[in-house]
Amino acid sequence: MFTGIVEETGRIKEIKRGRASAVLTIEARKVLEDVKLGDSIAVNGVCLTVTDFTSYAFMADVMHETLNRSSLGALKNGSAVNLERAMKADGRFGGHIVSGHIDGTGTIASVEKDDNAVWYTVKAPGEIMKYIVEKGSIAIDGISLTVAGVAEDAFRVSIIPHTSDNTILSIKKPGDVVNLENDIIGKYVERLMSFGEKVENGTGATRTSERITEAFLAENGF
Structure with a gap:
């Protein structure tokens, strides 16, 4: 972790x-x-x-x-x-939960200077964009960053001088490929909400399981 x-x-x-x-x-x-x-x-x-x-x-x-x-x-x-x-259990949690298991890659679309900050626009495929929300977290090449804006196929982050000076993001330019890891919370929520739909089990086969619905929660005392 x-x-x-x-x-x-x-x-x-x-x-x-x-x-x-x-x-x-x-x-x-x-x-x-x-x-x-x-x-x-x-x-x-x-x-x-x-x-x-x-x-x-x-x-x-x-x-x-x-x-x-x-x-x-x-x-x-x-x-x-x-x-x-890896994070020590007795340390401060300065970023967000990052597993080190990336979801895929994105491409730097633009880099724009804004006074002491730098804006990066990153294009990413739909399977990654669906978990990205404004003011949410994203890890770019292992860097915990806050999403400042979201479009259909891209998102934006603003980098402070400290981040630029201490990571390789400062040498990235348009066209460069970066590793992306979504905030894991969104993936867990999606999995819970879709529980019961036909899903692949990793071998090419599908299975169906109970779906969590409002009625299911009410029946079980929630």
């Missing part, structure tokens, strides 16, 4: 590509202070597991599914990345 508050930016030192997977070596400093094998570190918002580490870098495997659903496959040697360690 993460908060979307980026701790530092790291740099890709090496990428070993397999037939449908990859092993990343990422140079870092702060996230290595208490690192252990098996720890989770979000890389551009994608939760990866530390498989090895040195005093200046850590290694992580990236499987086929992750490469297909994120922008990690486009990284190259020297690419800068946002890094965040």
Whole structure:
């Protein structure tokens, strides 16, 4: 579990590509202070597991599914990345609930300077846009941000100087692809409200279950 508050930016030192997977070596400093094998570190918002580490870098495997659903496959040697360690239970929750399991990618449509802030417009597919609401939360490359405006196929966020100075968002330009993770609350609400509709079970088959309705809640004392 993460908060979307980026701790530092790291740099890709090496990428070993397999037939449908990859092993990343990422140079870092702060996230290595208490690192252990098996720890989770979000890389551009994608939760990866530390498989090895040195005093200046850590290694992580990236499987086929992750490469297909994120922008990690486009990284190259020297690419800068946002890094965040998993949240400690005794720490402040400065952002929002970020799982590190992204929903897909979006594309930077425009970048506009506005005094000390910068506006980013991000185009995204319908399956991501349906969960985005004005003043709600969105994670862009692992950065917890507040949605300032929503259109049919795009949304806008405004970035303060601190965020620009401490993340890789400052180097993003129109046309760049970013990882997106929706606020998980909306997905849970949708699942509860659609309970009982025919849904795929992951194997291509469908199943039907009870639907939560006003009548169902009344019958059960709610």
